[in-house]
Amino acid sequence: MTWSDEFYRIRGVEPGTLEPTYDAVISLYHPDDRDMVAEAVQRAIAERGSWVLDARLVRPDGDVRWLHSLGRVIVDENGEPQSCFGLAIDITERRHSDQFLREFIGNAAHALGTPAAVILQSAHVLADSTLSVANRELAMGALIRQSKRLHDLSINLFDLVALDKDAPSVMLGLSMLLGPVPLADTVRRAAAASPPAKDATLTIDIAADIAVLAEPIELERAFVHLLANAQVHGGPNVSVTASRRADEVIVEVRDDGPGVPNEYLPDLFAPFAKRRVAGQGSGLGLAVVHRLMEAFGGAISYRRAEPHGSLFTLRFSAD
Secondary structure, three states: OOOOHHHHHHHOOOOOOOOOOHHHHHHHEOOOOHHHHHHHHHHHHHOOOEEEEEEEEEOOOOOEEEEEEEEEEEEOOOOOEEEEEEEEEEOHHHHHHHHHHHHHHHHHHHHHHHHHHHHHHHHHHHOOOOOOHHHHHHHHHHHHHHHHHHHHHHHHHHHHHHOOOOOHHHHHHHHOOOEEEEHHHHHHHHHHHOOOOOOOEEEEEOOOOOEEEEOHHHHHHHHHHHHHHHHHHOOOEEEEEEEEEOOEEEEEEEEOOOOOOHHHHHHOOOOOOOOOEOOEOOOOHHHHHHHHHHHOOOEEEEEEOOOOOEEEEEEEEEO
């Protein structure tokens, strides 16, 4: 048996450092996939045919890769198997992308379906001519709230697609619109669009002359998401501060809530993050902010505030 140098590299070892044998090939695979691989190869030999399969490969360092492999059995003039040849392709990234897409579509369908169901139910209730005024007002209120939720969700989904880093034309178009934006006024407008509850406070401490490189409408939307996130998941007291450091502006959005549980941190800025509260938000806000900050040429990060709470730090290029 011979292996190409590239197969050694896919395996995670230097070319020529492992003797290529049939048993060595089978041992490369994940224990749960070895029987499947062996059966496919043996069936191809018995039937004088070929095999095509996807299976997991385990590297010496424990890294698991997905391998797409295909092979064919070569027979002699009497139809007896003499040898096999085949190829293998590392498809790990494609598998991860496919899995992410399936999960994203499922989450999006669920998120869209919930308000849609309430809207449909409210419409049926409102169609009842015998409905009392009080019940009609309740149904109308639910209809308006869920319609707004559905509208906001559809915009956020569009933003996530449009702002994808693999959509260069969109990102380039947004980058051409970037310019100096007064920060304090933008945060105040965002606060007006997402006012705190009666027992909550919002403190904005930003000098009037601080400006950041951004697009005005999208920057305001980013802070609407951040303030709404603080109100839903954080504590009652929220603050937004800004300071200049060298050639950048550092903005901190802080709340005094319980903070983000450690198990949620790896996916904090992913669409439909796990920390979504049932019936509140869509799980898309922080993902949209993350994409917007990338489009602005900046960044957003999270750390636990002291003594408790959440602290989101945004880094912008200064005007």
